[in-house]
Amino acid sequence: MTALPRPISCFARGLITVFALGWTLLLAAADRDYGLAPVRIAEDTWVLVGRSEDFSFANGGNIVNTAFIVTRAGVVVIDSGPSRVYGEQLKRAIARITDKPVTLVLNTHHHPDHFLGNQAFAPDTLAALPATIKGIHSEGGSLNENMYRLAGDWMAGTEPVAPARPLAAGPLEMGGHRFELIALAGHTVADLVILDRSTGVLFAGDLVFNDRTPTTPHANLPRWQAALDQLEKTPFTTLVPGHGPVAGDAGPIRQTRAWLAWLDRQLRQAANDGLDMTEVLALPLPAEFRSLAVVDAEYRRSVGQLYPAYEQAALSGDRHKP
Amino acid sequence: MKKQALAAFAALWMACACTTGHAATPAERRTDPLDSPRWADMRKEMFPASSQVVFDDRVKVTAPLTAENAMNVPVSVDASALPGVREVLVFADFNPIVRIVRFEPSGAHAALGFRIKLQQSTPVRAAVRTADGTWHVGGTWVNTAGGGCTLPSTSSGSPEWQKRLGEVSSRVWARKEGGERIRLRIIHPIDTGLAAGIPAFFLQDLDLSDDQGKALMHIEGFEPIAENPVFTVDIPAARAAAGYRVSGRDNNGNAISAEIEK
Numbered sequence: 015m016t017a018l019p020r021p022i023s024c025f026a027r028g029l030i031t032v033f034a035l036g037w038t039l040l041l042a043a044a045d046r047d048y049g050l051a052p053v054r055i056a057e058d059t060w061v062l063v064g065r066s067e068d069f070s071f072a073n074g075g076n077i078v079n080t081a082f083i084v085t086r087a088g089v090v091v092i093d094s095g096p097s098r099v100y101g102e103q104l105k106r107a108i109a110r111i112t113d114k115p116v117t118l119v120l121n122t123h124h125h126p127d128h129f130l131g132n133q134a135f136a137p138d139t140l141a142a143l144p145a146t147i148k149g150i151h152s153e154g155g156s157l158n159e160n161m162y163r164l165a166g167d168w169m170a171g172t173e174p175v176a177p178a179r180p181l182a183a184g185p186l187e188m189g190g191h192r193f194e195l196i197a198l199a200g201h202t203v204a205d206l207v208i209l210d211r212s213t214g215v216l217f218a219g220d221l222v223f224n225d226r227t228p229t230t231p232h233a234n235l236p237r238w239q240a241a242l243d244q245l246e247k248t249p250f251t252t253l254v255p256g257h258g259p260v261a262g263d264a265g266p267i268r269q270t271r272a273w274l275a276w277l278d279r280q281l282r283q284a285a286n287d288g289l290d291m292t293e294v295l296a297l298p299l300p301a302e303f304r305s306l307a308v309v310d311a312e313y314r315r316s317v318g319q320l321y322p323a324y325e326q327a328a329l330s331g332d333r334h335k336p
Numbered sequence: 337m338k339k340q341a342l343a344a345f346a347a348l349w350m351a352c353a354c355t356t357g358h359a360a361t362p363a364e365r366r367t368d369p370l371d372s373p374r375w376a377d378m379r380k381e382m383f384p385a386s387s388q389v390v391f392d393d394r395v396k397v398t399a400p401l402t403a404e405n406a407m408n409v410p411v412s413v414d415a416s417a418l419p420g421v422r423e424v425l426v427f428a429d430f431n432p433i434v435r436i437v438r439f440e441p442s443g444a445h446a447a448l449g450f451r452i453k454l455q456q457s458t459p460v461r462a463a464v465r466t467a468d469g470t471w472h473v474g475g476t477w478v479n480t481a482g483g484g485c486t487l488p489s490t491s492s493g494s495p496e497w498q499k500r501l502g503e504v505s506s507r508v509w510a511r512k513e514g515g516e517r518i519r520l521r522i523i524h525p526i527d528t529g530l531a532a533g534i535p536a537f538f539l540q541d542l543d544l545s546d547d548q549g550k551a552l553m554h555i556e557g558f559e560p561i562a563e564n565p566v567f568t569v570d571i572p573a574a575r576a577a578a579g580y581r582v583s584g585r586d587n588n589g590n591a592i593s594a595e596i597e598k
């Protein structure tokens with residue numbers, strides 16, 4: 015009819031759409047229930063064990079182990095999960111067990127399933143190793159976007175929040191618990207391990223996987239294996255891996271190291287034999303690793319992530335330059 | 337109004353598709369084994385209407401069914417089961433830039449390993465022209481979350497590549513089956529031109545020859561080849577030489593030239 019009302023109505027329509035979409039997403043997320051069920055594994059200590067799967071729309075990213083320790087001075091949370099909704103449900107799960115406030119949230123490293131629940135907690139409770147904080151600042155956005163692609167509307171409202179408080183390795187006394195913060199690397203550029211000397215529980219983060227194939231998007235295999243050597247020498251009674259069931263011995267440490275050592279040998283050998291990446295992908299996996307969850311997918315991802323460097327090492331040398 | 341226009345457009349499109357169908361030779365009426373809705377377009381865009389195009393299992397395209405890293409998807413093409421291969425054209429139906437690489441294996445095996453960028457899940461196909469002029473087409477689906485074509489290369493964000501642009505690393509292996517394998521890697525950012533503000537920058541021509549200058553393979557590259565490309569080429573025993581050479585240029589005229597020593 016006239017030119018004037020059209021843009022306004024378009025704008026209004028746009029607004030309504032945006033609101034509707036926003037609400038739909040929020041409501042969809044509100045509907046989502048991770049069914050978090052804390053399991054008591056030691057005095058004051060609970061673990062929430064994720065599924066040994068890939069990220070998916072079905073699991074909403076809950077493939078990770080998170081944990082909390084109820085001290086007299088407040089609750090220490092280890093990793094906040096893959097989404098805002100997870101963080102909020104974790105907080106409610108904690109509140110069902112204790113009325114103590116969460117006073118410290120530790121992110122073991124900068125992978126999305128370990129820090130994207132940070133939004134649910136007070137900013138001044140968040141802490142991580144300096145390189146982890148840096149990693150969340152620089153890669154948090156793209157890691158978060160990728161999680162939306164992989165887990166869909168479970169992610170609604172999730173934004174990356176980097177801890178402000180940098181941690182240093184060493185003892186940390188809190189409410190009667192004597193923690194030891196151990197700064198390692200190899201799974202990522204900084205991997206925080208927490209030993210609770212009061213209970214003997216070792217929270218290994220993603221340096222240790224149990225019956226679930228390790229992931230390697232930021233891995234340095236030699237450093238990772240060295241970190242595992244150190245962990246194996248650390249005395250503990252209970253081991254909480256980043257992924258897979260809680261263990262009572264160092265089995266998962268050895269299993270993770272065996273996979274990494276094999277992967278390193280396999281890729282080096284393949285590169286020195288002149289194999290194309292498609293040929294490396296077609297190589298059979300040893301029987302001993304067939305029982306690891308998602309082994310085919312993780313092998314495929316690891317070849318894609320790591321093989322170019324082995325290839326380059328095999329191809330390089332001054333004699334080949336013009 | 338809009339609906340009508342759309343319907344008209346759809347009718348027109350279908351009419352075009354049907355026309356193509358009628359023009360096809362009997363061999364071509366075999367349905368696309370990859371069942372791609374884009375095949376009719378591919379047939380029209382990539383091959384002259386008069387040419388014979390057949391689906392042929394002897395053209396092997398190997399790529400992961402699922403590719404997490406859309407910036408670096410490994411692909412191997414092997415058409416060495418076909419006699420008299422003149423040229424091989426590799427393309428992906430759903431890529432914004434469909435053509436990936438074209439090669440003429442004049443002395444090398446009719447096979448090439450390389451890595452590509454994909455924008456979304458797509459068939460990746462190799463069309464092989466044999467001496468009689470027939471195009472033999474093989475392929476495979478690759479599923480990916482995508483985005484590989486519209487992202488800037490990692491190098492474009494760093495000045496490091498400029499110092500090493502065109503640098504070649506290579507190595508030669510004796511093959512159990514006889515003959516030799518050459519693998520080479522070239523430092524090049526290879527930008528598609530589809531990421532905002534970064535112009536297309538890619539390898540256009542590569543010639544692989546023996547130390548006597550006899551041609552082994554000509555490679556014509558397009559934008560979807562992955563950054564810092566790695567190529568795998570197999571040389572039959574009859575053409576194995578004391579040494580090899582690669583030369584070529586990118587679309588900005590930067591030269592690539594290197595000896596491939598054993």
